[in-house]
Amino acid sequence: MQTELSKKLGVEHAVFGFTPFPAVAAAISRAGGFGVLGAVRYTAPDDLKRDLDWLHAHTDGKPYGLDVVMPAKKVEGVTEADVEAMIPAGHREFVEATLAEHGVPELPEGEASGWRITGWMEQVARSQLDVAFDYPIKLLANALGSPPADVIERAHAHDILVAALAGSARHARKHADAGIDIVVAQGYEAGGHTGEIASMVLTPDAVEAVAPLPVLAAGGIGSGEQIAAALALGAQGVWTGSIWLTTTEAELHSRKLTEKLLAATSSDTVRSRALTGKPARQLRTEWTDAWDDPAGPGPLPMPLQGLLVAEAVSRIQKYEVDALLGTPVGQIVGRMNAERSVRGVFDELTRGFERAIDRVNRMAGR
Amino acid sequence: MQTELSKKLGVEHAVFGFTPFPAVAAAISRAGGFGVLGAVRYTAPDDLKRDLDWLHAHTDGKPYGLDVVMPAKKVEGVTEADVEAMIPAGHREFVEATLAEHGVPELPEGEASGWRITGWMEQVARSQLDVAFDYPIKLLANALGSPPADVIERAHAHDILVAALAGSARHARKHADAGIDIVVAQGYEAGGHTGEIASMVLTPDAVEAVAPLPVLAAGGIGSGEQIAAALALGAQGVWTGSIWLTTTEAELHSRKLTEKLLAATSSDTVRSRALTGKPARQLRTEWTDAWDDPAGPGPLPMPLQGLLVAEAVSRIQKYEVDALLGTPVGQIVGRMNAERSVRGVFDELTRGFERAIDRVNRMAGR
Incomplete structure (x- = not known):
């Protein structure tokens, strides 16, 4: 699953995996995808530093990213x-x-x-970034609106691409105007914060709204067939999250x-x-x-x-x-009906993708 | 867009178009899809007879179907x-x-x-069927649960395939157990009665639940890219409705x-x-x-x-x-941003489908 974006980031497959667990993020990157560590639970910078050290040591040199929750509106004092x-x-x-x-x-x-x-407050997110910019992260995603302009600038100065989640075409355009690099179109079916528009409609809406910026389809993606569907809809890759929760590397406690x-x-x-x-x-x-x-x-x-x-x-x-x-x-x-390793899930994604491509080609008479 | 189901029904493209307007249904069938006339507004059998006469005369011999609203539960007297x-x-x-x-x-x-x-009551739906069985309809769809067993039998005796709308895998299995031939998986994003599960998740859920029965994906389908996505998800075709409302043949009054x-x-x-x-x-x-x-x-x-x-x-x-x-x-x-003829919409669907197949093949390295 190669797209312009996956080539730009140097990953084999245009499959982005969001997870709060460093072991899962590392395994996704090692498997050929792009692991994204969720930072919201790190209220102490040292904890984030410890886990980024671990992550960096376990990705075999493959790229990875960080997801923060940074409100666009600043509330002073x-x-x-x-x-x-x-x-x-x-x-x-x-x-x-x-x-x-x-x-x-x-x-x-x-x-x-x-x-x-605390993890939701801007000063905490900023302290997370102060830690993260010391690591060679390739992507910074924000789950709550566009990041502030100075954060986007700082990321770009570090050659880090900036992504933001959007639930509508209007929302996606706002991100593009703010100067981000990638829109994650988060459909109704997605886990976590979502809007009302389902992926089948939202993905092409977002693609049209921000072209030529790349869009990742998020929401409802857990099989290779769904990845093929997302790419058919114009996405440059998929943003997954839920499916990693029941991997053997996840630590749900x-x-x-x-x-x-x-x-x-x-x-x-x-x-x-x-x-x-x-x-x-x-x-x-x-x-x-x-x-x-x-x-x-x-x-x-x-x-x-x-x-x-x-x-x-x-x-x-x-x-x-x-x-x-x-x-x-x-x-x-x-x-998500069986516990499997990240590698096992990833292999099934790539197999299902090939099956889906075979099927649509047959139906298209090719 | 050829699937086993489209071949079985003798249509060029696995695109089913539901519409309350005979002129739209006829134009969909003539364009190579499968027009399905919604019967719910016909409270007088003679009105339905008049419109089925017209429809039959204007499909150039291409197949077409009928959609009724028949409650599964009978309320006597x-x-x-x-x-x-x-x-x-x-x-x-x-x-x-x-x-x-x-x-x-x-x-x-x-x-x-x-x-x-009245159009929602069983006796009205039955009087519609008494009319419809005199025409060579190839498909009978029910928008409200599985049709009663005797209706399914009667349809099969006329070589008519029976379809029913489902909003969940459980719902789809119930239809399959009732003996219907096609499940229309109606996603959250669809117009009219819908469940909570969006098409990206519902389509493969329904496919797995009723295999080898064919599933049509409904909800959010208005472009060839979305058709390609639905087929990638395992559907044998798509069930469309909304996109025909703004065609020049539609009569919204x-x-x-x-x-x-x-x-x-x-x-x-x-x-x-x-x-x-x-x-x-x-x-x-x-x-x-x-x-x-x-x-x-x-x-x-x-x-x-x-x-x-x-x-x-x-x-x-x-x-x-x-x-x-x-x-x-x-x-x-x-x-749906411009009024176009049914043929114009259909041509754009087939062009978009080919574009999407090209794109996913590129991304799959084929």
Whole structure:
């Protein structure tokens, strides 16, 4: 799967793999794809440095990238405490009542909640970049709008391509105007933050909107047939994420969650504001149901919701509370039915791609 | 675009075109596709007979089909009046208040509402079939579940293939078990009744679920690139609908509606229960907003909602009330930007298909 973009980046296959796990990112790059490490969970620069050291040492010299979550709009002088103070008491009570209903224990004394708002704040993302620019990363992706102009400039000065996620043609054009190099068209079926437009329509919309900039198709891609479809739609490659969650290299820290992912069908996800305040696709659970219930208080806007539920999510994960346990994942979860190595998944992608090309050529009478 | 299914049906291209307009269906079949006439609006058998006569005379001997809306569950002895009586007074008041707010006039004395519940009732669908079986139709599609067993048998006795729309793999398997011949996998992005799963994921899900039965991909298909994508995903052809609405042969009866469709982007549709009580994708308007507003009474279940709004829809259409004027249409509406003949659209589909095959072959190094 060779495109102009994969050639430019020096990878064998135009398959980009986003993952929070360095071992998965390294294995994707080694397999001939392009591994992209998600930085959002690194609130301490030293942790990111440690994992980038490891990643760099394990890619066999193959290229890799970093994904940050950097809001385009700068909010000056707002601390986490200021944001905390904006959360209504009724919402905090709803969180506690929902956890109590399912018998979710408190965290042990002194154990901090793992995932915090901090990873979403610009100063944290900037400290991540200060670390990342010391490594030969080839791609910097931003999951939340275009990165600020100075960040794009700094990346370009390091010969790093800048990518940004878009959910509509209008959104994609905004990124192009901001000077980014690659648009990741994130379809409705994708895990994590998504818009309303499905990949079959969004991919060609984005391609037309930003040509000649390259577009990567994201959302619903978990097989070689789907890669062939994305390339037929005009994409220069695919951006995958969900399918790596159930690889043997992934470290989900919850066996029960892995089993839920392996058992889920494509009908078992929901696009909900429960996690961050913005619509994000994830496993449907009694937790998302509680937030989506019109009888409840409903989610708060970003960034309040993420801050509100951070500790609750840690508690649900730590105690593996089945009815509430979820994770961002796309509709492709229905095809994630067996744990396999990254290499195993990758080989199946390339085989399926060849099968699909054979089939369409037959149908085209070639 | 030749597949086993297109060969079986004797058409040049595996492109199925659903349309309520006989002139469009005939032109699709003449262009080398497979025209499918939607029967739901024919409440009088003689009207259907007249249009099937015309269609048969204008397809140059090429095959065509019929699409009915036949509920799988039989409701015995229920009249339209019984159903009318189940509608709460508050909902009727909401309809009138919303129309009054936009200054929508009443229908003239004696003018009946055009679209009624009757087309959705089994006895009406059966009377349509009594007419249709006198014509050499090659395909009978049902938009609402599997048709009853005796209808499938009767179709097969006439050498007619039976198709049914499905929104999930489970749904597709149910159809296969009922003995139908073709599954139309209707993705989230499709116009009309749809499920939650987008075409990129649903098409291969359905293919795997019912193999070796053929699957047609529906939802988001309006270009040859999208046809190539659907075939790469394992479909034996595509089922299109929206793209024919803005052809010169279509008779929408409202210039303003045609202009709204031509101007709409892929962000301008909504999956709403406003029209029939079941989620159906359509142009987003102040009418759908009113029904989707949590502050309002919300839509009634099928078939009550369709009956409740039938006259209102006729009034909105007759007086072309801009803010409320809509129609079922898929996300592909964003690419319907110019009125063209059916032949013009078809030629562009085949050209785009060849371009896409060229591109994926290049990317596959072939």
